[in-house]
Amino acid sequence: MADQANDSRRTLVAGNWKMHHDHLQAIRTVQELGLRLDPVDLKRVEVAVLPPFTDLRSVQTVLEDRSIPVVLGAQHCHDRDSGAFTGEVAAPMLARLGVRYVLAGHSERRLLFGQDDAQVGAALRAVLRHGMVPVLCVGETAEEREAGRTEERLSDQVAAAVQGLAEEQVAGMVVAYEPVWAIGTGATATAADAQAACAHVRGRLAAAASGDAAASARILYGGSVNAENTAELVGGPDVDGVLVGGASLEAASLAGIVAAAATVRPAARR
Ligand code: 13P
Numbered sequence: 001m002a003d004q005a006n007d008s009r010r011t012l013v014a015g016n017w018k019m020h021h022d023h024l025q026a027i028r029t030v031q032e033l034g035l036r037l038d039p040v041d042l043k044r045v046e047v048a049v050l051p052p053f054t055d056l057r058s059v060q061t062v063l064e065d066r067s068i069p070v071v072l073g074a075q076h077c078h079d080r081d082s083g084a085f086t087g088e089v090a091a092p093m094l095a096r097l098g099v100r101y102v103l104a105g106h107s108e109r110r111l112l113f114g115q116d117d118a119q120v121g122a123a124l125r126a127v128l129r130h131g132m133v134p135v136l137c138v139g140e141t142a143e144e145r146e147a148g149r150t151e152e153r154l155s156d157q158v159a160a161a162v163q164g165l166a167e168e169q170v171a172g173m174v175v176a177y178e179p180v181w182a183i184g185t186g187a188t189a190t191a192a193d194a195q196a197a198c199a200h201v202r203g204r205l206a207a208a209a210s211g212d213a214a215a216s217a218r219i220l221y222g223g224s225v226n227a228e229n230t231a232e233l234v235g236g237p238d239v240d241g242v243l244v245g246g247a248s249l250e251a252a253s254l255a256g257i258v259a260a261a262a263t264v265r266p267a268a269r270r
Helices: 023-036 053-065 091-096 107-113 117-129 142-146 150-162 167-171 191-208 211-216 230-234 251-262
Strands: 011-016 045-050 071-074 101-104 133-138 174-177 218-222 241-244
Touching: 011 218, 011 251, 023 045, 023 053, 023 251, 045 101, 045 251, 053 071, 091 117, 101 117, 117 133, 117 150, 133 150, 142 150, 150 191, 167 211, 174 191, 191 211, 191 218, 191 230, 230 241, 230 251, 241 251
Parallel strands: 011 045, 011 241, 045 071, 071 101, 101 133, 133 174, 174 218, 218 241
Antiparallel strands: none
């Protein structure tokens, strides 16, 4: 079986901690994660944690000092590099902390804080400008799904965010399909629905950039992921990993998801 270490679509398990864990809790969690992760699984699966801003420096230090093979991510950034934007954090600040992944347009930012497509696209470009990897979050609401508008919504969100990007920028990015109705509800999408939505997103990336770029980009599923449903979800050929909220807060639970993702043979994703 091919080792995915150099594969652009190596499985990614990313834990979005949202507004949970102060820096001391974060330190304890990544220390425990370092003990629980199986090095064999990490050949196939890349693991990232996305803590609150106040934890980033502490988590970065622990990961480095203990050589814990977990990548650092952030949940949001502003599109400008500096300025009078009280309460915001700039992409170069995150880059200086060794952050690799930055979410752009998480549905909670869109729905609770009014982030629109233009702001999401601008933030995504700031992430790219500073050498980090954007994780563009897209997904339909329950109303949009019931109205049969899921694909239209995904198309609009993807097109608005990636329009005008270079092919290699699209090839290197991550998109997370997170249906809003599945987030924090326990109502996980079926593996078939997750696969269909991720395939649709890949088709939109191909239309906006190229087939090759789309084939290299990673597309994740998010929404009530846990250790029990991960393997089936990641079994979809277009589902390259998972973006996990609640089940990523405890090290044991996140390590269980990583182990489950690692059971899926890469060939199953082609
Ligand atoms: P849950 O896994 O808690 O449903 O959250 C998903 C999510 O929003 C990750 O970004």
